[in-house]
Amino acid sequence: MVEHWIGGAPTAGSGDRFADVYDPxxxxxxxxxxxxxxxxxxxxVAAARAAFPAWRDTSLARRTTVLFKFRELLNARKGELAxxxxxxxxxxxxxxxxxxxxxxEVVELACxxxxxxxxxxxxxxxxxxxxxxxxxxLGVVGIISPFNFPAxxxxxxxxxxxxxxxxxVLKPSEKDPSAANFIAQLWKDAGLPDGVFNVLHGDKVAxxxxxxxxxxxxxxxxxxxPIAQYVYETGTAHGKRVQALGxxxxxxxxxxxADLDLAADAAVNAGFGSAGxxxxxxxALVVVDSIADExxxxxxxxxxxxxxxxxxxxxxxxxxxxxxxxxxxxxxxxAGVREGAELVIxxxxxxxxxxxxxxxxxxxxxxxxxxxxxxxxxxxxxPVLSVLRVDGYDDGMEMINANRYGNGVAIFTNDGGAARxxxxxxxxxxxxxxxxxxxxxxYYSFGGWKASLFGDTHAxxxxxxxxxxxxxxxxxRWLDPSHGGLNLGFPQNS
Numbered sequence: 001m002v003e004h005w006i007g008g009a010p011t012a013g014s015g016d017r018f019a020d021v022y023d024p025x026x027x028x029x030x031x032x033x034x035x036x037x038x039x040x041x042x043x044x045v046a047a048a049r050a051a052f053p054a055w056r057d058t059s060l061a062r063r064t065t066v067l068f069k070f071r072e073l074l075n076a077r078k079g080e081l082a083x084x085x086x087x088x089x090x091x092x093x094x095x096x097x098x099x100x101x102x103x104x105e106v107v108e109l110a111c112x113x114x115x116x117x118x119x120x121x122x123x124x125x126x127x128x129x130x131x132x133x134x135x136x137x138l139g140v141v142g143i144i145s146p147f148n149f150p151a152x153x154x155x156x157x158x159x160x161x162x163x164x165x166x167x168x169v170l171k172p173s174e175k176d177p178s179a180a181n182f183i184a185q186l187w188k189d190a191g192l193p194d195g196v197f198n199v200l201h202g203d204k205v206a207x208x209x210x211x212x213x214x215x216x217x218x219x220x221x222x223x224x225x226p227i228a229q230y231v232y233e234t235g236t237a238h239g240k241r242v243q244a245l246g247x248x249x250x251x252x253x254x255x256x257x258a259d260l261d262l263a264a265d266a267a268v269n270a271g272f273g274s275a276g277x278x279x280x281x282x283x284a285l286v287v288v289d290s291i292a293d294e295x296x297x298x299x300x301x302x303x304x305x306x307x308x309x310x311x312x313x314x315x316x317x318x319x320x321x322x323x324x325x326x327x328x329x330x331x332x333x334x335a336g337v338r339e340g341a342e343l344v345i346x347x348x349x350x351x352x353x354x355x356x357x358x359x360x361x362x363x364x365x366x367x368x369x370x371x372x373x374x375x376x377x378x379x380x381x382x383p384v385l386s387v388l389r390v391d392g393y394d395d396g397m398e399m400i401n402a403n404r405y406g407n408g409v410a411i412f413t414n415d416g417g418a419a420r421x422x423x424x425x426x427x428x429x430x431x432x433x434x435x436x437x438x439x440x441x442x443y444y445s446f447g448g449w450k451a452s453l454f455g456d457t458h459a460x461x462x463x464x465x466x467x468x469x470x471x472x473x474x475x476x477r478w479l480d481p482s483h484g485g486l487n488l489g490f491p492q493n494s
Contacts, residue, residue: 002033002177004040004201005184007047008194013040019174019203024090024319025310027357033177036202041209044200048140048167049215051195056137056165058193060114067111067163070190074104074183081182083312085150088176090318090359091274092311096151103155105442106460110159116465117164129477135469137165138217138241142210144231146223147173147321148277148381154180156446156459157220158197161468167196169216171206175321211235218467220459221245222279224379225405225451232454243467244454245447247379248407251284252436253396253422256291258412262434264298266412270436271385272306272363275320276329280408280430280437282385284369284376286396289389296344296367296387303345308362309353319352319359320382326359329382333364336375336386341366347383371399379405393418401427406449410436429453 002021003010015037020029036044055063074081082096089096119133141161145153150172158168172180180199187197200206210216211234218241221231228246235242252270254263270282287295309315320326330348337343343366350362361383369376369386376386390396400409410432411422419433429448432438440446440461447458457467 002031002181002201004034004036004044005181005197005199006040006044007198008188010181011043013037013043015040015202021088021175021177022322022359023087024321025312025358026355027323027359030087031178033174033201035174036200036206036209038205038209040200040202041206041213044169044198045140045210045213045215047195047198048169051193052137052139052167055167055193055196058165060117063163063165064111064114066191067107067159070187070192071104071107071111073186073190074100074107077186078104081151081179084178084182085176086311086318088178089147089150089321090311091277092315092318095274095318096311099149099152102439103149103152106155107159109442109460110163113160113163113465116462117469119471125475129475131473131475133471133473135164135465135471137469139166140216141166141168141218141220141468142216143168143170144207144210144219144221144223145170145172147175148274148279150176150179151183153222154183156222157464160460160464162192162196164465164468166217166468167198169198169200169210171200171202171210174201174203177201207231208234211240212238214238216240218242219244220467228454241467242455243447243457243459245279245459246452246454247405248279248448248452249284249376249379249403249405250280250282250408250410251286251400251403252282252410252412253286253393253400254288254291254295255393255411255413255415255418256288257414258291259414260291260295260298263412264295264302266410266436267295267299267385268302268306268363270410272303272317272383273437275317275361276383277321277381278437280439282410282436283380285385285387286390286399287387288392288396292367292387292389296365299365299385300345303363303365306363307353308350308360310355310358313353315353317363317383319354320361321359323359325381326361329361329380329384332375332378332380332382332384333361336366336369336373336384339373339375341370341373341375341386342368371402393422397422397425401425404451407452408432408438408448410434410438429458
């Protein structure tokens with residue numbers, strides 16, 4: 001049983017509802033997870049609320065000491081965390097380990113948060129009047145994270161939130177919940193006070209409880225666009241600060257002067273890595289028609305070498321997270337065929353290196369896709385790559401900018417002028433130039449445009465620090481004091 005983690009310890013909670021947790025590579029239920037009742041939401045928020053005053057007033061030096069210890073524990077045990085992710089999500093071990101490492105970048109950013117929390121100071125702004133600014137934590141913050149990155153996405157938020165002096169209630173996906181509890185134990189081992197980091201498992205009851213609770217100051221969310229919009233509208237209606245990162249339809253534009261071997265590698269890696277269950281996966285390959293046949297041939301050669309199977313067997317691509325999701329993605333493949341796209345590689349025919357009951361779908365490639373087909377208009381979230389042919393740069397740019405999503409995009413070209421123009425004109429939040437998955441490093445901020453983001457603030461980096469803090473400006477005047485005392489010791493932080 002996967003229990004909640006509230007007030008520094010696991011707890012079964014008061015709910016009488018549970019959900020199955022599967023091993024996607026075998027199709028078997030391996031454990032159950034508790035689904036929160038309203039009383040469990042109240043308990044988690046109450047624990048975080050009680051812990052906030054002392055953690056807020058803990059010196060920045062001591063807070064970052066805990067962060068450094070957590071970083072060392074995470075680094076020492078990241079292999080264990082990767083195995084937990086693979087067992088419940090299905091992604092191959094190397095990909096799970098990469099997820100943890102990318103999340104750790106944000107932990108390291110938080111270890112050095114000191115300079116990002118600095119205010120400004122203006123001496124003698126008026127006669128004997130000084131003006132200065134400070135940044136202070138919000139209080140209890142809620143984090144609602146998706147199944148596809150059970151470690152990395154929560155780590156986009158909670159290291160910064162905790163380093164800034166907030167307390168956290170994390171609601172992970174019920175599909176792969178165990179990583180959150182593992183992380184909670186690492187925090188405890190690092191010396192984080194009880195109640196500063198809590199894990200609330202559940203479904204809509206838990207989500208709505210956090211969105212409407214008067215003691216929750218902010219919500220950070222990653223998931224589909226319809227739910228992101230719901231989270232944003234509900235949370236803001238209840239007076240909360242909200243950053244809700246939604247869905248995507250990430251394009252990769254390939255121009256005729258591109259290195260086609262590099263582009264083919266990138267398309268396969270970005271389209272089929274983690275079985276396409278990435279918000280930054282490339283799913284729309286926009287190719288100038290004169291090179292499309294050659295590029296497709298190179299992609300076919302590479303896909304033929306991939307091994308789909310159990311992520312613990314050294315395979316290249318694992319299963320999808322649940323049987324229901326596999327069936328949904330397969331339904332899109334069926335629809336693409338019905339709507340007239342040319343099915344170049346049929347992932348439904350894959351012979352996996354794994355249990356026959358696993359949730360399998362192999363790499364799937366469509367050609368001659370049009371923008372009115374559901375395999376283009378919808379976020380599929382699976383290993384389905386669609387080729388859309390265009391006459392040139394202008395047609396490709398028009399297609400990309402007309403799409404409702406604006407999360408990530410890439411261009412492959414050896415023309416610096418075209419790349420610079422693309423960077424300037426494309427209406428997307430994260431851009432790769434000869435980089436297929438342009439997830440920024442932690443000291444820059446992650447987030448898209450248009451229907452890919454609800455709210456004004458992106459994750460981690462400077463924007464993340466500002467999201468989890470509020471500014472105050474102080475204007476003060478003092479009489480000249482006269483006091484003193486002797487202390488020859490070297491000044492120390494405490």
